[in-house]
Amino acid sequence: xxxxxxxxxxxxxxxxxxxxxxxxxxxxxxxxxxxxxxxxxxxxxxxxxxxxxxxxxxxxxxxxxxxxxxxxxxxxxxxxxxxxxxxxxxxxxxxxxxxxxxxxxx
Numbered sequence: 834x835x836x837x838x839x840x841x842x843x844x845x846x847x848x849x850x851x852x853x854x855x856x857x858x859x860x861x862x863x864x865x866x867x868x869x870x871x872x873x874x875x876x877x878x879x880x881x882x883x884x885x886x887x888x889x890x891x892x893x894x895x896x897x898x899x900x901x902x903x904x905x906x907x908x909x910x911x912x913x914x915x916x917x918x919x920x921x922x923x924x925x926x927x928x929x930x931x932x933x934x935x936x937x938x939x
Contacts, residue, residue, distance in 0.1 A: 865922065869914025880915040881919065
């Protein structure tokens with residue numbers, strides 16, 4: 834009779850632990866930084882794994898010799914690279930907690 838209630842209580846405890854661990858990982862991701870570079874390597878963007886851009890570094894020669902449109906494209910390319918790295922890192926960290934389960938919104 835109490836077997837199902839015991840199972841339910843165990844599942845609730847596991848869910849609570851997973852939720853606590855996810856909060857810890859989300860806090861960690863907010864401070865974990867990754868970088869992305871443009872294909873030429875002369876523009877670098879650093880962002881946190883919760884997708885906040887922290888720094889943009891542009892080599893001086895790029896600003897001196899390139900037209901603004903090319904510089905803009907390099908910044909976009911480096912930003913997208915940083916975002917991809919952040920998403921991948923976040924996915925890997927969350928997979929450690931969820932055991933590889935694909936949970937919506939995580």
